[in-house]
Amino acid sequence: MTAHKIVMLVLDGIGDRPCGELAGMTPLQAAKTPILDQLAAEGITGIMDTIGPGIRPGSDTSHLSLLGYPPESYYTGRGPLEAEGCGIHMEHGMIGFRANFATQNDHGLVTDRRAGRIHDTRLLSAAITDQVDLSAFGVTFSFASGAGHRAALALSGEGLGAGVTSNDPKEDGVAPHQVMPVSANPEDQKTAAVCNEFIRQSTAILADHPMNRARVLNGESPASVVLIRGAGEMGGFEPFQQRYDLSGAVIAAATLVTGIGKAVGLEYIPVEGVTGSTTTNLTGKVQTLMATLDTHDFVLLNIKGADEAGHDGHAIEKRDFIERIDAALALLLERNDCIIAVMGDHSTPCPIKEHSADPVPVLIRGDGVRVDLVQAYDEIACAAGGLNRIRGADILWILLDLIDKTHKYGT
Amino acid sequence: MTAHKIVMLVLDGIGDRPCGELAGMTPLQAAKTPILDQLAAEGITGIMDTIGPGIRPGSDTSHLSLLGYPPESYYTGRGPLEAEGCGIHMEHGMIGFRANFATQNDHGLVTDRRAGRIHDTRLLSAAITDQVDLSAFGVTFSFASGAGHRAALALSGEGLGAGVTSNDPKEDGVAPHQVMPVSANPEDQKTAAVCNEFIRQSTAILADHPMNRARVLNGESPASVVLIRGAGEMGGFEPFQQRYDLSGAVIAAATLVTGIGKAVGLEYIPVEGVTGSTTTNLTGKVQTLMATLDTHDFVLLNIKGADEAGHDGHAIEKRDFIERIDAALALLLERNDCIIAVMGDHSTPCPIKEHSADPVPVLIRGDGVRVDLVQAYDEIACAAGGLNRIRGADILWILLDLIDKTHKYGT
Numbered sequence: 001m002t003a004h005k006i007v008m009l010v011l012d013g014i015g016d017r018p019c020g021e022l023a024g025m026t027p028l029q030a031a032k033t034p035i036l037d038q039l040a041a042e043g044i045t046g047i048m049d050t051i052g053p054g055i056r057p058g059s060d061t062s063h064l065s066l067l068g069y070p071p072e073s074y075y076t077g078r079g080p081l082e083a084e085g086c087g088i089h090m091e092h093g094m095i096g097f098r099a100n101f102a103t104q105n106d107h108g109l110v111t112d113r114r115a116g117r118i119h120d121t122r123l124l125s126a127a128i129t130d131q132v133d134l135s136a137f138g139v140t141f142s143f144a145s146g147a148g149h150r151a152a153l154a155l156s157g158e159g160l161g162a163g164v165t166s167n168d169p170k171e172d173g174v175a176p177h178q179v180m181p182v183s184a185n186p187e188d189q190k191t192a193a194v195c196n197e198f199i200r201q202s203t204a205i206l207a208d209h210p211m212n213r214a215r216v217l218n219g220e221s222p223a224s225v226v227l228i229r230g231a232g233e234m235g236g237f238e239p240f241q242q243r244y245d246l247s248g249a250v251i252a253a254a255t256l257v258t259g260i261g262k263a264v265g266l267e268y269i270p271v272e273g274v275t276g277s278t279t280t281n282l283t284g285k286v287q288t289l290m291a292t293l294d295t296h297d298f299v300l301l302n303i304k305g306a307d308e309a310g311h312d313g314h315a316i317e318k319r320d321f322i323e324r325i326d327a328a329l330a331l332l333l334e335r336n337d338c339i340i341a342v343m344g345d346h347s348t349p350c351p352i353k354e355h356s357a358d359p360v361p362v363l364i365r366g367d368g369v370r371v372d373l374v375q376a377y378d379e380i381a382c383a384a385g386g387l388n389r390i391r392g393a394d395i396l397w398i399l400l401d402l403i404d405k406t407h408k409y410g411t
Numbered sequence: 412m413t414a415h416k417i418v419m420l421v422l423d424g425i426g427d428r429p430c431g432e433l434a435g436m437t438p439l440q441a442a443k444t445p446i447l448d449q450l451a452a453e454g455i456t457g458i459m460d461t462i463g464p465g466i467r468p469g470s471d472t473s474h475l476s477l478l479g480y481p482p483e484s485y486y487t488g489r490g491p492l493e494a495e496g497c498g499i500h501m502e503h504g505m506i507g508f509r510a511n512f513a514t515q516n517d518h519g520l521v522t523d524r525r526a527g528r529i530h531d532t533r534l535l536s537a538a539i540t541d542q543v544d545l546s547a548f549g550v551t552f553s554f555a556s557g558a559g560h561r562a563a564l565a566l567s568g569e570g571l572g573a574g575v576t577s578n579d580p581k582e583d584g585v586a587p588h589q590v591m592p593v594s595a596n597p598e599d600q601k602t603a604a605v606c607n608e609f610i611r612q613s614t615a616i617l618a619d620h621p622m623n624r625a626r627v628l629n630g631e632s633p634a635s636v637v638l639i640r641g642a643g644e645m646g647g648f649e650p651f652q653q654r655y656d657l658s659g660a661v662i663a664a665a666t667l668v669t670g671i672g673k674a675v676g677l678e679y680i681p682v683e684g685v686t687g688s689t690t691t692n693l694t695g696k697v698q699t700l701m702a703t704l705d706t707h708d709f710v711l712l713n714i715k716g717a718d719e720a721g722h723d724g725h726a727i728e729k730r731d732f733i734e735r736i737d738a739a740l741a742l743l744l745e746r747n748d749c750i751i752a753v754m755g756d757h758s759t760p761c762p763i764k765e766h767s768a769d770p771v772p773v774l775i776r777g778d779g780v781r782v783d784l785v786q787a788y789d790e791i792a793c794a795a796g797g798l799n800r801i802r803g804a805d806i807l808w809i810l811l812d813l814i815d816k817t818h819k820y821g822t
C-alpha cells in the first residue's frame with residue numbers, strides 16, 4: 001500500500017439541478033472537467049447525502065459530518081465556529097456569536113447592515129477589546145474581526161447560557177432589537193444582560209472612533225453598531241489527531257470552514273489571495289495543498305466559489321468557475337501517495353439560489369480503491385458508481401480504511 | 412410461492428481490492444465462477460456493509476450482524492463465542508475466554524505460543540477439567556480443546572466480572588503475564604484472582620502429564636501452560652427459532668462461527684474433513700447443506716478458505732480456491748425450494764492481508780426475487796445491482812420477507 005495520506009477536496013455547493021441556461025444540464029455536467037473526469041475514471045464514484053436524504057445541509061453541519069463529527073452530536077450553532085475561524089480560541093463552554101459591523105443613524109435606526117461593506121475593521125475591534133468592560137458580570141470576552149464587515153464575539157464566565165436572541169433587526173430602517181433570553185434559565189438571562197451591555201458600551205466606543213469619523217467625512221457609512229447572532233455554546237471536540245491518529249490541516253477561505261477545522265484540531269494553513277469567491281487564488285490553494293501534504297497526513301481543502309455562483313443563480317458563471325477549478329487540479333493527478341476524495345458539502349442549485357438536499361457527487365481515487373466503470377465526475381454519472389449512495393458521516397471512515405487507519409470491530 | 416427455506420452462504424473474507432498479480436482485478440473478478448455467476452444472473456445483487464460503511468468487521472461481529480443480532484447490542488467479546496464453539500454450553504452471565512496451549516521453558520519463559528502446533532489436546536483438557544479446583548472461590552469452570560493448540564475456558568459463579576487482562580505475553584522469550592483486573596470493581600478483581608489460580612494449578616498438572624513427558628522425549632514442544640485472552644461475559648440471545656420462527660442450523664469449520672451459531676440457537680451440523688482452510692472438504696460441506704435443508708428451514712454455511720488466502724496475501728491461491736468453491740456449489744442450482752443468499756462476512760484484501768471495511772458483494776436468488784441486470788458475482792459487478800448498498804443487519808430480514816416470515820408493521 002503506497003497511499004498513507006488523505007486529501008479531502010470539498011467543492012463547496014458543487015451540486016446543482018438541471019439549469020435552463022445549460023439546456024437542462026447541471027453546471028458540473030456542462031463544464032469541461034478533464035482532470036476531475038480522469039480522477040473519476042481511475043477511482044470509484046457515488047453520490048452522498050452529507051447529512052441525510054432530504055436534509056438540506058448548512059456548510060457548518062455538512063463539514064462537521066464530513067470530518068466525522070456528526071452534527072446531531074456536535075453542532076451547537078454557528079457562532080462558536082465562526083469565532084474560532086476569526087482567530088478566537090474557543091474553549092469548551094464558551095459562548096460564541098457571529099457579528100456584523102452595521103450603520104445606525106442618529107435616530108438609532110439601522111441604515112446599512114454591512115456598514116458600507118467596510119474592509120479591515122481591526123482597529124475598531126481593537127478599540128472594543130481594549131475599552132469594553134464586562135467585569136461587573138464576572139465575564140471576560142474576545143472580539144475579533146473577520147472578512148469585510150464580519151466579526152465574532154465570545155464570552156467566558158460562570159453561569160452563561162446560549163439561549164438568547166439576536167439584536168439584528170434583519171432589515172434596514174429598524175432599530176436593533178434588545179437581546180432577549182429564550183428561557184427563564186438564569187444562565188440565558190445573564191447572557192442576554194451581558195450582550196446588551198456589550199452592545200451599549202461598544203456602540204459608544206464606535207461613535208467616537210477616529211476611523212468612523214473619517215468614514216463619515218469621506219461619505220462612507222460608519223461602523224456604528226455591532227449586530228450579533230448565532231449564539232452557541234462551544235462543544236467539546238475529541239481532537240482530530242487523537243480521534244483518527246492523523247495530523248490534519250485545513251485550507252479554506254471561509255472563516256466558518258477554518259473555524260470548524262480549528263475547532264476539531266486541524267492546523268489552519270493560510271494562502272495568499274484567497275477570497276472565498278470565484279476570483280480566488282485557485283493555483284495558490286492547490287500548491288499550498290501539495291506543500292501541506294509533506295507535513296500532514298490529512299488535508300481538507302475547501303474551494304468556495306461554486307457555492308457563491310449558485311447562491312447568485314448564475315449557472316454559466318458556476319460552470320465556468322468549475323472549469324477553472326478543474327484546470328487548477330492537474331497537480332493532483334501526480335499524487336500517488338494519497339487517497340484523493342472529491343465531494344461537495346451540499347448542492348447549491350442555481351434555479352433556487354439556496355442550499356438543497358440533493359446528494360452531491362463523490363469520487364475516491366488512490367491505491368487499493370476498487371475502480372468502477374464511471375468515467376465522469378457529475379451528479380448523474382456518479383449516481384451509477386460503485387459507492388452507490390453513502391452518507392457524509394461515513395466518508396472519512398471509508399477513507400481511513402483505505403489507508404489502514406481503521407480498527408477492527410471484533411476479531 | 413415455492414421457496415420456504417433460506418440458505419445463507421457466507422464466503423468468509425471473499426471481498427478484495429485490485430491485486431497486482433491479477434492485473435488489477437480482485438480474486439473474485441479473476442476467478443471463473445460459472446455457478447455463482449448463474450445465481451447472480453438469476454437473482455438480484457448488491458453490495459453490503461456487514462456492519463456499516465467504513466467499519467472494519469471482525470468475523471464475530473459480522474456473523475452476529477448477518478444473523479440479525481446487531482453486535483452493538485449483542486457482542487461481548489470473542490471469548491464466550493469461542494467457548495461455545497469448543498462445545499462448552501455457555502449460559503447468560505458466564506465468563507468465557509479463548510485459550511492456547513503454549514510451551515514454557517524451565518525459566519518460565521514462553522518459547523512457543525502454539526506448543527509446537529500440537530494436535531488433539533483432549534487428554535490434557537480432561538486432566539485439567541478433573542484436577543483443577545476453584546471451589547475455594549465458589550467458582551466452577553469448563554475447559555475444552557479446540558482445533559490444534561486452541562482451547563477455551565469458561566467460568567461460572569457469583570460475583571464474576573469480564574474486565575480482566577490476558578496472561579498471553581504475545582511474544583516468545585517472555586514470561587506469561589499475571590491476569591490483572593481492568594477496574595477496581597470487586598467482580599473484576601475476583602475473576603483475575605480466579606484466572607491466576609486456574610493458570611497456577613493447570614501449569615502444575617501439565618508439567619507432570621504423561622502426554623507432555625512423551626512429547627519432550629520425542630523432541631516436541633510440550634503444552635506446559637495455558638494462555639487465556641478475549642474475556643467476555645456471555646450475552647443473552649433470544650433463540651433463533653423464537654426470534655424468526657425458523658429451525659436453523661450452522662455448518663462451519665471455524666469454532667468462532669459454530670460458537671456464534673450455537674449461541675443464537677442454531678444446531679451445529681458437523682462435516683467430516685473440514686479444516687477451515689483451502690484444503691477443506693467443500694463437497695462434503697455442500698452435500699451436508701443439502702441434507703440439512705431436509706430437516707431445517709435455515710442453514711448458515713460458512714466456507715473459510717478465501718479468508719485464509721487473503722490473510723496470507725496470496726491472490727492467486729484465493730482466486731483458485733474461489734473457483735473450487737464455485738465448482739462445489741453446482742447442487743445449489745437445483746434447489747428451487749430455497750432462497751439462496753451468497754455474501755461475504757467481510758473483505759480480506761490480499762494487498763493488506765487483513766480485514767477491511769470494503770463492502771462485500773451479495774446475491775439473492777430464488778422464487779419471488781426481482782431479477783436485475785447483473786450477470787456476475789463480484790465486487791464491481793454487484794455494485795450495479797438491484798439491491799444497491801445494504802447493511803448486514805438487514806439481510807436476514809430481507810430474506811425472511813421473501814419466504815413470508817416477516818410481520819406487517821402497521822395495517
